[in-house]
Amino acid sequence: MSTNAQIKEAMQAWESKYAADFSNERKKEFVTESGIPLKRFYTPLDLEAKGFDFLKDVGFPGDYPMTANITATGYRGKLWEPTQYSGRALPEESNQLWKKMVEAGTNTVYMAYDLPTQLGYDPDHPRAEGEVGRVGFSACSLRDWEIAFDGLDLNKLGLYQVLNGPYLFGLACHMAIAEQQGVSREKLVGIGQNDILKEHIARNLYIFPPRQGLRLVTDSFEFVAKNLPLYYPITVSGVHISASGATPVHDATVMLSNAFSYLQAAVDRGVDIDAVGPHMMFVPCFDHYSFYEEIAKLRACRRIYASVLRERFKAKNPESWKARWYTPQEGSSLHKEQYLNNIVRTSIYVMGAALAGSQTADTRAYDEHFGIPTDEAIIQGLRAQHIVARETGITDVVDPFAGSYFMESLTKEMEERVLEGLAEADKRGGGLACIESGYFRKIIAKDAYQHQRKIERAEFERVGVNIFRSPEKEDKPTKVYRTDPAVERKRIESVQELRRKRDNAKVAKCLKEIKGLAASPESSQNNLFPAVFEAVKAYATIGEICEELRSTWGEFQAPSALT
Amino acid sequence: MEKKIRVMLSKVGTDTHDRGVKIIARALRDAGLEVIYIGLYQTTEQLVQAAVQEDVDFVGVSSLNGGHMTIFPDLVEGLKKAGRGDIHVLAGGVIPQHEALELKQRGVADVFRAGTNTGDVVNFIKAHAH
Numbered sequence: 204m205s206t207n208a209q210i211k212e213a214m215q216a217w218e219s220k221y222a223a224d225f226s227n228e229r230k231k232e233f234v235t236e237s238g239i240p241l242k243r244f245y246t247p248l249d250l251e252a253k254g255f256d257f258l259k260d261v262g263f264p265g266d267y268p269m270t271a272n273i274t275a276t277g278y279r280g281k282l283w284e285p286t287q288y289s290g291r292a293l294p295e296e297s298n299q300l301w302k303k304m305v306e307a308g309t310n311t312v313y314m315a316y317d318l319p320t321q322l323g324y325d326p327d328h329p330r331a332e333g334e335v336g337r338v339g340f341s342a343c344s345l346r347d348w349e350i351a352f353d354g355l356d357l358n359k360l361g362l363y364q365v366l367n368g369p370y371l372f373g374l375a376c377h378m379a380i381a382e383q384q385g386v387s388r389e390k391l392v393g394i395g396q397n398d399i400l401k402e403h404i405a406r407n408l409y410i411f412p413p414r415q416g417l418r419l420v421t422d423s424f425e426f427v428a429k430n431l432p433l434y435y436p437i438t439v440s441g442v443h444i445s446a447s448g449a450t451p452v453h454d455a456t457v458m459l460s461n462a463f464s465y466l467q468a469a470v471d472r473g474v475d476i477d478a479v480g481p482h483m484m485f486v487p488c489f490d491h492y493s494f495y496e497e498i499a500k501l502r503a504c505r506r507i508y509a510s511v512l513r514e515r516f517k518a519k520n521p522e523s524w525k526a527r528w529y530t531p532q533e534g535s536s537l538h539k540e541q542y543l544n545n546i547v548r549t550s551i552y553v554m555g556a557a558l559a560g561s562q563t564a565d566t567r568a569y570d571e572h573f574g575i576p577t578d579e580a581i582i583q584g585l586r587a588q589h590i591v592a593r594e595t596g597i598t599d600v601v602d603p604f605a606g607s608y609f610m611e612s613l614t615k616e617m618e619e620r621v622l623e624g625l626a627e628a629d630k631r632g633g634g635l636a637c638i639e640s641g642y643f644r645k646i647i648a649k650d651a652y653q654h655q656r657k658i659e660r661a662e663f664e665r666v667g668v669n670i671f672r673s674p675e676k677e678d679k680p681t682k683v684y685r686t687d688p689a690v691e692r693k694r695i696e697s698v699q700e701l702r703r704k705r706d707n708a709k710v711a712k713c714l715k716e717i718k719g720l721a722a723s724p725e726s727s728q729n730n731l732f733p734a735v736f737e738a739v740k741a742y743a744t745i746g747e748i749c750e751e752l753r754s755t756w757g758e759f760q761a762p763s764a765l766t
Numbered sequence: 767m768e769k770k771i772r773v774m775l776s777k778v779g780t781d782t783h784d785r786g787v788k789i790i791a792r793a794l795r796d797a798g799l800e801v802i803y804i805g806l807y808q809t810t811e812q813l814v815q816a817a818v819q820e821d822v823d824f825v826g827v828s829s830l831n832g833g834h835m836t837i838f839p840d841l842v843e844g845l846k847k848a849g850r851g852d853i854h855v856l857a858g859g860v861i862p863q864h865e866a867l868e869l870k871q872r873g874v875a876d877v878f879r880a881g882t883n884t885g886d887v888v889n890f891i892k893a894h895a896h
Contacts, residue, residue: 318780318831330780333833334833407782407783407784446785572880651788652792655884659884677863761805
């Protein structure tokens with residue numbers, strides 16, 4: 204067997220032999236999106252240089268440090284769950300679409316809400332005007348859920364709700380429908396986005412000041428840990444961090460920093476780390492255009508997360524060491540020019556998400572730039588997932604890149620840079636301090652600007668956009684989805700009818716209870732969820748519940764400083 | 767001394783994706799323009815008021831949510847009503863080509879759709895400032 208000394212000698216001979224070719228490559232420098240230089244070929248020498256140790260750095264799937272995968276069998280045991288973000292304005296329309304998608308091959312309803320819902324406003328609130336149902340499901344009461352989930356069996360379906368500020372409302376609705384359908388809490392499968400910190404950094408759909416937002420998250424952790432064994436009350440985001448411009452190194456750093464902030468808040472309240480750890484999930488970023496780097500990033504993040512949970516948080520349950528990836532495709536990775544190219548981009552993304560060992564995935568649709576997706580476009584995305592899962596054989600081997608000289612070197616490099624970023628955040632007072640000071644926003648804005656310059660100089664090549672452009676005529680899909688503007692009036696009438704028909708004395712009592720708890724200090728005794736659950740079952744609306752919180756805590760006003 | 771060109775930038779309503787508008791802001795600043803970014807969740811009324819108060823030369827909104835056929839005509843109208851129809855309105859974001867043309871007919875100075883080079887925005891502003 205060749206020794207490293209022999210390999211080194213052979214490599215030097217190779218470099219001499221091909222020196223002319225090396226100085227004639229297509230670019231002077233090949234770097235990843237984060238700026239990590241890529242060599243043309245990797246060997247055992249690179250692993251030696253990085254101090255790579257197989258058992259310490261990779262080990263075996265399912266075991267610490269989880270680098271290869273969080274389960275021993277990967278996709279041989281269970282394929283990733285294919286899902287597609289979707290929602291239509293009216294409850295009955297969402298119901299129809301979700302039934303269609305279940306038939307097309309998914310077991311998860313990944314709920315896309317309209318913006319008023321995401322901001323905790325009823326359809327008749329002044330701030331909801333023009334936005335009701337435009338980008339998704341307008342859901343302001345349990346009544347809407349009853350219509351939307353009529354004939355959808357929660358024994359068989361998981362739900363993922365993209366709801367952040369008002370998340371407790373969504374959790375309550377899910378549990379209330381489950382009760383109506385006779386699904387036990389032990390069997391209820393659900394996921395909530397509920398990552399309020401990323402709203403304050405990147406996505407900007409916050410409601411309350413950060414401390415109160417965090418209080419609600421801890422409330423949900425506490426409740427889920429005690430009552431819902433198959434539930435994930437949070438998916439900590441890397442994808443939104445990337446979507447606002449961050450490089451892979453930075454989107455991973457901020458994502459992990461936020462995860463640790465959430466866990467620390469729970470621990471500070473006295474929740475056992477091993478009660479919460481098994482319920483953590485992430486929506487990390489995977490961009491098809493930084494293919495190898497993104498795989499290395501997710502491997503590195505699995506390793507870092509396992510290490511921090513075991514060593515810093517002292518988690519004993521191996522389920523707490525696992526970073527679960529619900530990997531979504533980023534809309535900004537698709538383009539409007541030559542839009543059918545997006546189907547190809549989506550397929551590449553799915554391959555990458557699978558090679559990185561995602562537990563669940565979701566794609567954007569080829570008509571991303573023209574509106575919210577048509578039914579056909581959504582299902583096309585699902586098909587991309589089915590094709591990669593069933594036709595390619597990628598799923599036959601767990602972490603096929605394990606041991607690769609290149610991939611292990613790059614994984615180590617990503618790990619080093621992310622750890623550096625986390626250490627820098629700690630030096631600056633910790634994750635929450637970096638949010639409050641605008642430090643994270645500043646890094647992301649800088650990355651965004653650099654990215655734009657590289658696109659404009661075609662240093663980052665994008666087919667149809669800055670290379671291989673079409674003549675001036677723009678092609679667009681024959682069918683584009685537009686929400687019927689009449690839905691706004693329908694939704695307003697619906698909520699006003701609900702308010703007339705329900706037991707308003709009961710609602711008032713429930714809302715008063717919520718307000719009282721909100722005005723009391725944060726604690727396990729003052730956990731808001733049970734009161735929100737009662738209010739939801741009494742048909743209090745999302746706007747009414749959030750108004751109790753808004754009037755008590757105030758709304759978050761972002762500084763408009765240009766970072 | 768030549769008066770600096772003043773540009774106000776904003777997001778309107780619940781359209782909170784601010785990556786693009788911040789990139790434009792930085793590019794304009796780097797090109798020597800004075801930029802006032804008033805942030806998220808503005809109404810067109812608030813924006814008109816702010817633009818008049820700050821006496822800017824240009825006001826630009828990045829619209830990614832499909833609300834452009836309301837926002838920009840309202841902005842043009844609002845500035846006229848406030849006696850400042852001379853302030854140029856710039857539109858950016860996700861705007862279909864035919865609607866971009868219509869907006870220009872309705873008084874928007876120019877429309878910079880997603881994918882525009884930041885240099886083009888700078889050049890337009892410098893060419894049209896008086």
